[in-house]
Amino acid sequence: MKAEDAKHISSIIDAIGSERIGTAIDALLRRRLDFDMSCVYLFRFNHNALLVHNGYNRSVSEKTLNAYIRGGYLLDPFYVACINQHPAGLWRMSELAPDSFYSSGFSISRDIHPCVSSEHGTLIEEVGFIIPIQPQVAIVHSLMRNLDSGAFQEWELDELRACAPVLSSALALHCRTRYGDCETATEEVDVRLEDAFIEILQGQLTETQRYIAKLILQGHSNASIASVLKISEGTVKVHKHNIYQRLDISNNAELFRLFINYLARPS
Incomplete structure (x- = not known):
């Protein structure tokens, strides 16, 4: 050395x-x-x-x-x-x-x-x-x-x-x-949804829709989401359409803006 x-x-x-x-x-x-x-x-x-x-x-x-x-x-x-x-x-x-x-x-x-x-x-x-x-x-x-x-x-x-x-x-x-x-010893838990994601989308989306919204925000394409969830890309597109409709948005950029607005709220 x-x-x-x-x-x-x-x-x-x-x-x-x-x-x-x-x-x-x-x-x-x-x-x-x-x-x-x-x-x-x-x-x-x-x-x-x-x-x-x-x-x-x-x-x-x-x-x-x-x-x-x-x-x-x-x-x-x-x-x-x-x-x-x-x-x-x-x-x-x-x-x-x-x-x-x-x-x-x-x-x-x-x-x-x-x-x-x-x-x-x-x-x-x-x-x-x-x-x-x-x-x-x-x-x-x-x-x-x-x-x-x-x-x-x-x-x-x-x-x-x-x-x-x-x-x-x-x-x-x-x-x-x-x-x-x-x-401190911790018990491994399901990592599908953190509380923050649930809070952002609570009451507006199903659990599967919230998880798909999370994957979209993290940068997964339709094909990647389909692979993670073991569903078809067509089904992913249907879920995305329903997510946008329920949140009254039209694209991924607006979904990201919802996330940013959540972070910008007073603590």
């Missing part, structure tokens, strides 16, 4: 349980590769996202971060992966995202998507470490890069993977130390 790496690892150990943990980890990672922004979130089913480390470098407004933490995270592929027990490790967002995610309202929205609201606009690639803590509880440390600087290369991902044991152990211990309730 190089002396400089040992120094950074020592700093990470010293930072466990403090606000410095994310900055200390980023300092180690920057010895391996360049990135423009970073963040660490604690994701728990049916709980608001918890921002553990803000490495957005003041390029994301407090309004956008609050909207993301209040409910925008529900559409984030990393959150969805975590509550569905996705394997630990380093993943590109593109490996986790549904087939129509990059044209979805969330992906292009400055209202609730921190990367899009940043100075880099939509030209962002994101990779993230998924670190499971309990069933449906996980930490994600994400690194983001302006694509003008080039996408993350495979050799760079290999460099990050080499740091994974230190990063995973430090962040898991940090969360157990600082957020003790994240380690």
